[in-house]
Amino acid sequence: MLAAAGWAFLGASSLILGAFIAKSGRLSRHGLQLLIGFGAGTLVSAVAYDLVEEAVTVSVTGAAVALGFVAGALTYFVGDELIDRMQGPSETDVGSGIPILLGAVLDGIPESIVLGLTLVSGGPSIAILVAIFISNVPESVAASSDMLAAGRPAAWVIRIWLVVAVASAIAAAVGYAAFSNASGDVIAFIDAFAAGAILTLLADELLPAAHGDSDKLVGLMTACGFAVAAALSFNS
Numbered sequence: 001m002l003a004a005a006g007w008a009f010l011g012a013s014s015l016i017l018g019a020f021i022a023k024s025g026r027l028s029r030h031g032l033q034l035l036i037g038f039g040a041g042t043l044v045s046a047v048a049y050d051l052v053e054e055a056v057t058v059s060v061t062g063a064a065v066a067l068g069f070v071a072g073a074l075t076y077f078v079g080d081e082l083i084d085r086m087q088g089p090s091e092t093d094v095g096s097g098i099p100i101l102l103g104a105v106l107d108g109i110p111e112s113i114v115l116g117l118t119l120v121s122g123g124p125s126i127a128i129l130v131a132i133f134i135s136n137v138p139e140s141v142a143a144s145s146d147m148l149a150a151g152r153p154a155a156w157v158i159r160i161w162l163v164v165a166v167a168s169a170i171a172a173a174v175g176y177a178a179f180s181n182a183s184g185d186v187i188a189f190i191d192a193f194a195a196g197a198i199l200t201l202l203a204d205e206l207l208p209a210a211h212g213d214s215d216k217l218v219g220l221m222t223a224c225g226f227a228v229a230a231a232l233s234f235n236s
Helices: 002-024 029-058 063-086 089-094 098-121 126-149 154-178 184-210 217-235
Strands: none
Touching (some): 029 217
């Protein structure tokens, strides 16, 4: 359990790194967009080659995959809508970063559970671990930048990501202890839930933010991110 928690915290620690990058103010808007594009590509690869593929492989009936995917997508959508309604017009205009934070939680917790489960059969999945670490950085930088622009204190932003990282570590430990003997459909639901939340986050928040200035180089960076994460998946 402790090993699972440690690996998951390592993967989620890049969320804290992203907050420090945003706090430094040294990353230009263009650089941020390229970084988000690269991270989006790694997330697309994680959805395709790690989460959905694993869900389909272990699922007994296939229904768990569909239900988990829809549940993840709807959970993110509903949570995002609730956040938008709670925010004032001024926060919406500048972007509070909370929707991306929500996405990081909704995909990070199931991903950490999945990472914990990989330890049941041996060592952690390096492909999943690296994909989580890489994709977390642009998510955190984008959300942290928006939260700082909305007036959130830097210490508050760093603390919130630390909480998410600790929650991810706990989730991995729970995944290792509680789901190691779970049925294939339960594992498939968890994988597909993360996939649905990630894909909705990508379409709703990350890709629009990456292409805010209509920079076509972002598309190339997205393809690079996908290729790097896919290569890690194939070689793991």
